[in-house]
Amino acid sequence: MLAARCAWRCLGVLLATNVCVNVGLAGVLSQADLKKVEDLRPMFAGLMGDLVQTAKRSDITAVDADCVKSTMQNLVEISQELSSYEYLITIEKELTNVGENDPTRDVVRFAIDQSTSILASQRKKIAQLPDQCTRSALALTKSQQALQVVDTTAGILGSIRSRL
Secondary structure, eight states: OHHHHHHHHHHHHHHHHHHHHHHHTTTSSOHHHHHHHHHHHHHHHHHHHHHHHHHHOTTSOHHHHHHHHHHHHHHHHHHHHHHHHHHHHHGGGGOOSOOTTOHHHHHHHHHHHHHHHHHHHHHHHHHSOOHHHHTOHHHHHHHHHHHHHHHHHHHHHHHHHHHO
């Protein structure tokens, strides 16, 4: 439960990005982008719930459970690291009439750049499974699901960044 709660904050960063960019810079995001960001929350929550349930199953090996827990821990680390940039991203939502050269845009760009960097480094960690995990179809599948969520998240942040 703690892992799911911590990881949930990661999506708070993304939703905050959506709110602040959409409010502060009206017209920057398309409706399709808004939908993509909104779809991240249930996707992420579903993955964390699935990982928690999988780790608790009595019919999996201890190695599989450890591998799944390792994937969960990586997602929690992502969440914790991204939370440090949430404030920088969300400060803009309090502002209106942010102009093209407003320094606040630079702050949001910085936060998005740092978040993207965190996602990239953590992606490498998730992709580098220990040997015992690479031999497990279950662990490999769960790792691939986590990588897909990380890649989707990074893609959406990249899309937002390109419009700032």
